Amino acid sequence: MEFTMGGRLEVRITPADVGKRVSVRRRSTGGGSGAEFTDTVGVLTSWNDGVVAITRKSGESVRILESSLVAGKVVPAAPARRRGPAASFAELAAVTARAWQPVESEPLGAWRLRAAGGFTRRANSVLPLGDPGLPLGEAFERIEQWYGERGLPPYIQTATGAEGTQETLCAELERHGWRREVSAEVRIAALAPVGDLDADVSAVRLTREPDAAWLSRYQRFSIPGPHVLRVLGSGPSVWFATVAGEASGAGAGAGSGGGEPPAAIGRCVVDGRWAGFMAVEVAPEHRRRGLATAVMAALARRALDEGASAAWLQVEEDNEGARALYDGMGFAPHHRYHHFRPA
Template sequence: MRDVTVVEVGQTLGSSSRTRDRLADGAARLAALVPGAERVRVAVEETLAGTARRTREALEAARGRLVVTVGGDCGVELEPIAAAARRHGDRLAVVWFDAHGDLNTPATSPSGAFHGMVLRTLLGEGPAGLVPSPALKPSQVALAGVRALDPDEAEYVGRAGMGDEAALPADAAVYVHVDLDVLDEACFRSVGFPTPGGLRPEELLDHVAALAERHEVVGLGITEYEPARPQDEELLARLVPELVRLCAASGPLQIERRAARAWPAEVAETRGGWLLRHTRGADRRRCNSALPPLRGAAVEEAEAFYRERGREASVQVTPANHQRALDGELADRGYRAHTPVAVLVAPTAEVISRAVPRLPVETVADRGTWAEIFTRLDGRAGTREIVSRIATPAAFLAAEGGTGTGLVVADSGWAGVFCMATEPGHRRRGVATAILGQGARWAALQGAERMYLQVEARNEAAIALYSRLGFTFSHDYHYRSRP
């Protein structure tokens, strides 16, 4: 997967398992199960602190991609989660899929093994030299599948008041930790401590899919694999790529969810995980297409919605590289592919620093004139009604003399750019650059640290301009339609 870096840490020192020597081989096998990803192998040191330092160095080199850390024992999660906490602050939520809480301290641990203390260490109580700064708060942690707590761990959980994954804030950035002993021992036994009463693989995938549908997943860890049975390896060959796909697709999907809110359809309905959009009199696919779920997309749900409205069914296949199964199913059902789109993203501060304006840009305060100004440049049906439904906070920008426009809509840390248009006679004169610069400055005032925009994949001139202003590729999508 081109947007994923696998960091392999074959650490065994933190484990108390009698068969812990298998963990290094398990880490290598897990890494090999992620197709097409960049792969970094961390050299394991003789101390936990030494391996943590090397892991930190590997993480710093993988910025901008989803990092999947594979172990090794659960102690390998120390640095990836600490790095996520430094980056996302209080927005970070850690969902801990594990049979065990890993919430002991050096004073309470029955075994003295670090893999049973790593989460408590991340929460600020652990062996000297391993406690990160900042530490997590208990409110940032959700336990999932935990069923074997030591007495001191159970007391801590009750006192700290940890919640579950369903209660995470809407804007949470989620790190998903998976200790494979979260799986029920009846279906998976290649771990040091197989435990009854766990999740079945499909249940684990359903949990992670639900998280990825609601939140941006900013990291994934998979640990504690001790290869022992061929059937367990076969199970992982199906499970691991799907876990990675769901987590890697979450960021692009959250951008698309924001874009759907920013450019609102007349009717937006959720059925079977689909976001189904319909707008009378508009010829824009964005507000007349179905946005699919990441898992279990029943095409019949979307077809029924559009059939009820006398309109051809149209699906926005996004993110394209994570929806290949759906794309193939639609092709088999006679849907034709068209309108490929690239989605670009940029740090707001980067756009501000690069988009030096060369002409005046005004923020149009009268919302009633937004559609009129843009329609004059765009000329497509239904624009007026769509623009009239756009919610605040939003800023409509117009270059001097109405030679160009842009719309910026802020939403939970992101700002989407829409309605970019320039009069043909004024292109290549810095109109778009000036508008984007002003839009970025407005976005920064709204607390939006990142920006996104959508551009037709064949529009090489626009993509080159946006690249000069700091935008890079996030994902792509296309539509499939059938009468």
């Protein structure tokens, strides 16, 4: 990382650069005879009372004493991805929201309050795109009130790590006492290579609605009430994939859902050029047999038939197995999203 100008380290950022992407170098704390330095890259989210705050693309907020800075400069946005589809944060935020819609929704300025009886944070959190039409402190109070009236914890979903994401909002949430609970990656890829995966898709059954067998494998609720089915069925063009368990026979899962749950399931929402993959799950006793790959390939081929050309999915940062699987399919991180809740 190059900071020198004419052989000298210089701090070339000021409080006027709040909101811009910066790279800084600071003296590390601790003993030792030689000078040690730490570099930080991210969005400058505040500069107050001698403390500089920078939000990294991971969503982590780093606070740095102004007196420890030895160099700093404004840097351009991260280079455009060289593989996979081109996509903006605004486009992906809209597409991912349409693929997982709440039961109840209400505007707060340009923000959107969403609720679905507590089924998943995504369907029970605020989507803060644009201006809430209120000072942030008042908006946060209104959000807590709205979710409190429904007996739900208040969450706000934010994003970091791409051009146009919400690092400044993340910093404001932390300043008002909200804390990150969960973070995940939004990944994108070209769709055709997913459809071309070497997988036996003959055992994958595709349906327009989740039956009782599919729901028995999707372990995200105790009883699948109407609100669960509303969320799962939301989206422009929704497909559900099922691979029957070995002991259930080829027709397992087609009727009342008797017998053992399916070996594998998945969900895909086709929306214009995008195909979004969700709820890809494989029973523990059936893992490492290529079933997740078969589910993804079968859904991708159906999405290609409907005219889609790009793929997206979301994966939590601590799900190493899924991350490795999607790496092999060509999915690369585009940005991260986070759910904030009052401390």
